[in-house]
Amino acid sequence: MPVPESVLSVLPDRVRGWLADLAQRSPQTTDTLEEIRLRVGQPVQLVGAGGEGFLRETGQLTSDPRSAPPVTAAEVGETVRRASRHSVYAYEEEIRQGFLTLPGGHRMGIAGRCVMVAGQLKTIDPVSGLSLRLHRQFTGLAEPLLPKILSPTPPYVHSTLIISPPGGGKTSLLRDLARLLSDGGPLPGGPSFPARKVVIVDERSELAGCWQGIPQLSVGCRTDVLDRCPKAEGIIMSLRGMSPDVIVTDEIGRPEDLLALQEAENAGVAVLASAHGASWEEVVERPALRPLREAPFFRRVVVLSRRRGPGTVEKVFHPARPAGTV
Amino acid sequence: MENLAIWFKAVGAxxxxxxxxxxxxxxxxxxxxxxxxxxxVRQALTGLRNEILYRSASLGQAWSEVARRTPPPVNRLFAVAAESLEKGEAGSASFAWERGVASLATVSSLTSSDLEILRALGQGLGNSGRDGQERVLTLADQELLAAEAAADAEREKNARLWPYLGVALGASLVLLLI
Incomplete structure (x- = not known):
């Protein structure tokens, strides 16, 4: 996939030209690009499937940062203004959270001087570094896993916790599960299952990649999204108002998250969630998640790795029987 | 022949x-x-303040909305700026605003000092948080209020004077030519 126009349109004019040259010289590099990083006084860094490098004026990549032109403070500022549609005031909350979402669900992380007022982060100004992460949807990633989390009784899906270290593919897997459950079955050569009403509580706009509240990634035709909503609040809100069969949310880790999960269980709603960690044991060692050990809310635990790329399923088991597999 | 000359002079006068x-x-x-x-202009900027501070509309949307609700010729300022920004003709919001100001200058009675207040406002629009936007809009409003008071005083002094002065100048010229 070439670099999307929604990303190119926010970049400084010079950088856009260099990327166009790079796309001509080496289309494979731009097609597999994952990140474009701009830092004041430093050259443009590109990160992709094939490695990383600094962008030269000639549209070539180099490992020597001194042979690539640096980005200016004005260019970084202009990039933020373009990404915020020349309306920084309308994106204050997003900037406070450290990122802006672009059309298409791509994300621009922001670094710089954090301005604190009364102990609270008010804004980031001036901005010194930007990380443009290109979103790529892995459609079909969850198809092999889905039969293992389906249940024969309502809500026809087991509450499932997906575990992996950062970058393991948890979010991509959750997104694809939401899409599959929302669209309904059967899968090609797989089991038949009823379509479910899904609510995604997307605190960091990563699952659905919403822009202006509209999902930019495929999350299914029966899916509603609570974008940038705190997880616990979002779960309770959706139980009250949206009558979901399944709630999908990313990276649980606070005590209030578990209380909200309990509410969902009481309401007969399945929850698909994720947590950082290399194993179930490691996850339930975290103080906020320790209650899961005694009262396992989840019926399935999925452990991922990057062994064969992000989203490699290593193990699926019932948390009461961590030694066994499903 | 003489009568014709008199007629010409009379028509000329x-x-x-x-x-x-x-x-x-x-x-x-x-x-x-x-x-x-x-x-x-001040009323339109009050509308713009509401769009920015309470609706959190993007600058392009806010300008379009204000243009829709503002009578001519002042609506041109916002309409041209919004169109320029949405089309991506201007690299930045301040360039788009400058185009709007330039367009307004061709159809309005505002003076260069009035337009300068608007140009200064354009430098601050869109590139700060809500507090910053409120500050630049308040400053522009105060300056426009002072300009409005001065314009009212000038109107009192000059609005009736100039038509008479024009006729008097014309009459003087007629007398000189005769």
Missing amino acids: VLVLAAGGAGGWIIGRGYQERPAELRA
């Missing part, structure tokens, strides 16, 4: 008088329109 009167009337009308246009 009437035309010079009319031209003087019309010139004076046009200048006088400018003095009358400027305060009204300044008031319209």
Whole structure:
């Protein structure tokens, strides 16, 4: 996939030209690009499937940062203004959270001087570094896993916790599960299952990649999204108002998250969630998640790795029987 | 032949008088329109403040909405700026705003000092948080209020004077030519 126009349109004019040259010289590099990083006084860094490098004026990549032109403070500022549609005031909350979402669900992380007022982060100004992460949807990633989390009784899906270290593919897997459950079955050569009403509580706009509240990634035709909503609040809100069969949310880790999960269980709603960690044991060692050990809310635990790329399923088991597999 | 010359002179005198009167009337009308246009600009900026602070509309959307609700000729400022920004003709919001100001200058009675207030406002629009936007809009409003008071005083002084002055100048010219 070439670099999307929604990303190119926010970049400084010079950088856009260099990327166009790079796309001509080496289309494979731009097609597999994952990140474009701009830092004041430093050259443009590109990160992709094939490695990383600094962008030269000639549209070539180099490992020597001194042979690539640096980005200016004005260019970084202009990039933020373009990404915020020349309306920084309308994106204050997003900037406070450290990122802006672009059309298409791509994300621009922001670094710089954090301005604190009364102990609270008010804004980031001036901005010194930007990380443009290109979103790529892995459609079909969850198809092999889905039969293992389906249940024969309502809500026809087991509450499932997906575990992996950062970058393991948890979010991509959750997104694809939401899409599959929302669209309904059967899968090609797989089991038949009823379509479910899904609510995604997307605190960091990563699952659905919403822009202006509209999902930019495929999350299914029966899916509603609570974008940038705190997880616990979002779960309770959706139980009250949206009558979901399944709630999908990313990276649980606070005590209030578990209380909200309990509410969902009481309401007969399945929850698909994720947590950082290399194993179930490691996850339930975290103080906020320790209650899961005694009262396992989840019926399935999925452990991922990057062994064969992000989203490699290593193990699926019932948390009461961590030694066994499903 | 002599009668014809007299007729020509009479028609010429009437035309010079009319031209003087019309010139004076046009200048006088400018003095009358400027305060009204300044008031319209201030009202439009109140609308812009609401769009920015309470609706969190993007600058392009906010300008379009204000253009829709503002009477001519002041609506042109917002309409041209919004169109320029949405089309991506301008690299930045301040360039788009500058185009709007330039377009307004061609159809309004605002003076260069009034337009300078608007240009200064354009430098601050869109590139700060809500607090910053409130500050730049408040500053512009205060400056426009002062300009409006000065424009009102000038209107009192000059709006009626100029049509008479135009006719008097025309009459003087007629006398000189005769």
